[in-house]
Amino acid sequence: MEAGPSVMGQLMRRVRVDLGPRSYDIVVGAGAISLTGYELQRLGAARNAAILSNHAVMRRLGGALVRSLEDCGLTVQTVTVPPGEKSKNLRQVARIYDALSSAGFSHDDTLIALGGGVVGDLAGFVAGTYMRGVRLVQVPTTLLAQIDSGIGGKSAVNHPRAKNLIGVYHQPALVVADPDALRSLPPAEMRFGLAEAVKYGMAMDRELFEMLEGFTPKTLEEIVYRCAAMKARVVEEDEFERGPREVLNYGHTVGHAIEAAFPGRFTHGAAVAVGMRVEARAAVRLGLLAEVDAARQVALLERLGLPVEVPAGPPGPLLDAMRLDKKRRGGRIRCTLPEGIGRARLGVEVPDSLMQEVVVECQFVAYAAPSR
Ligand SMILES: NC(=O)c1ccc[n+]([C@@H]2O[C@H](COP(=O)([O-])OP(=O)(O)OC[C@H]3O[C@@H](n4cnc5c(N)ncnc54)[C@H](O)[C@@H]3O)[C@@H](O)[C@H]2O)c1
Ligand SMILES: [Zn+2]
Structure with a gap:
């Protein structure tokens, strides 16, 4: 600084x-x-x-x-x-x-x-x-x-x-x-921005995640500063999106698919919030993320007033949208997945069948015990 x-x-x-x-x-x-x-x-x-x-x-x-x-x-x-x-x-x-x-x-x-x-x-x-x-x-x-x-x-x-x-x-x-x-800024716009802040916290910065857990308007400036600094580091590493910038994609493989499969029903930030819940579930199922950390993320998203549910209905259209996503290289669904709070692994392949299962799991709000 x-x-x-x-x-x-x-x-x-x-x-x-x-x-x-x-x-x-x-x-x-x-x-x-x-x-x-x-x-x-x-x-x-x-x-x-x-x-x-x-x-x-x-x-x-x-x-x-x-x-x-x-x-x-x-x-x-x-x-x-x-x-x-x-x-x-x-x-x-x-x-x-x-x-x-x-x-x-x-x-x-x-x-x-x-x-x-x-x-x-x-x-x-x-x-x-x-x-x-x-x-x-x-x-x-x-x-x-x-x-x-x-x-x-x-x-x-x-x-x-x-x-x-x-x-x-x-x-x-x-x-x-x-x-x-x-x-x-209207409260809804603030929430959608906070969804991206949760993304940085979960994928890159545990302290930021904890700051968001205690979010007040007073902490907003610090949150802006930390997120801006993180985006800056990622851009420096990968100006033209050849790889490392993919860390910013956490929640977005599923998020983009939600935006596409339910046109007009989700803003980008809301879709990313749901996307992070689904992708964190996938990370739990793949043994990358502890159950308690996934629950803690759900609790944070809800505290910030963000949606965490995939709309009810057959998961087919959502899976189709993911298959169309340009990030699906080599015919597979790939995601940036959290390995804990503040750490992520890039380009993790998620089998279609597993993705379908976790999408369905996220069609209702699973009980999340308060983590602290
Ligand atoms: N280039 C990139 O890297 C990148 C990354 C993410 C998103 N985007 C793009 O960003 C866009 C979404 O941006 P957004 O969420 O800021 O939406 P937006 O620009 O539409 O702004 C949201 C609303 O808030 C109003 N507004 C703006 N500032 C305000 C203020 N201070 N007080 C009151 N109202 C205010 C705007 O007039 C608008 O109605 C999308 O088009 C998306 O594709 C680009
Ligand atoms: Zn985004």
Whole structure:
């Protein structure tokens, strides 16, 4: 941890993402949004900035960001898209290209994403392609975006035939994660972000898992910092997803299948929560994970208000969705499975028959004795 500049005496923390010429900092701290202009100046990016956001987020958080940029001599333009996943498409991308080009946005300028993962993905895609790449800054405003999607340079938009089908890798030059921005986040969005935090805890960081067991809004900043630091380490190890980044896939083999098999019934975070329960069951059955640790995870997910049940019904469609998943290499279902709290094994093959059994087991909430 390196001390950084402060807002009204409060220290900002920095996580360095070391990727050679594409290295960047994640600045984490309450009030960090007001330092965005200063941080950009340090990067020598002090000309024009365009903010991509949606109306509601812009109204809430845009003022502080614009002030910070203008105070540092930047000219600021704003482009908004309607809220929600439906905006993550090539039509919106074309609209944004139009807005940028008619404002004379060019090489030395900076595109700033102010919003959740949808805005972050759109901005990442545009920044990676407009003029073959312009500077990108992520100012994530949902928990999911602060701990996951805003870091790592992966971006994609949807195609009518598939989610996230069209995308690029384009690292940001700076990420500003301000936990104060999360105050207005609807409780449901907070929970979905917490599901990803449980993923980091279970797969990589026992202390984080325990922190989540005692979650209060006061611990949120520490949680954001720890998750961001973990995502940074994983991205450093595997920028282009050739292997190690798979640790972040815990809960997602089953989670993605749940999203696909029950369209519209599960958000991503909710599907991942159920996915982690199912995959932890598989880990228990394979002798990798102790029963008590699986029960402790169920207790945590429930405490955070996350679902843990697979909808009732024949498991066939869910299994089919897993077979279609691109992660099923060599015709087998492979998962990142926990070997304890805070440790995971990558690419574990789960036989179809076992997967079917644990899916059915998770169609009701098994009694989980309190672990402590
Ligand atoms: N690129 C990656 O590595 C990556 C990783 C995970 C997810 N994603 C993508 O992220 C997207 C989901 O992101 P999300 O969960 O942030 O959803 P989102 O961007 O749709 O945001 C959720 C809702 O919260 C609102 N909102 C945002 N900030 C707010 C605030 N501070 N206060 C009040 N409301 C606020 C948004 O307007 C939106 O309505 C998906 O499209 C997914 O594919 C990308
Ligand atoms: Zn996820």
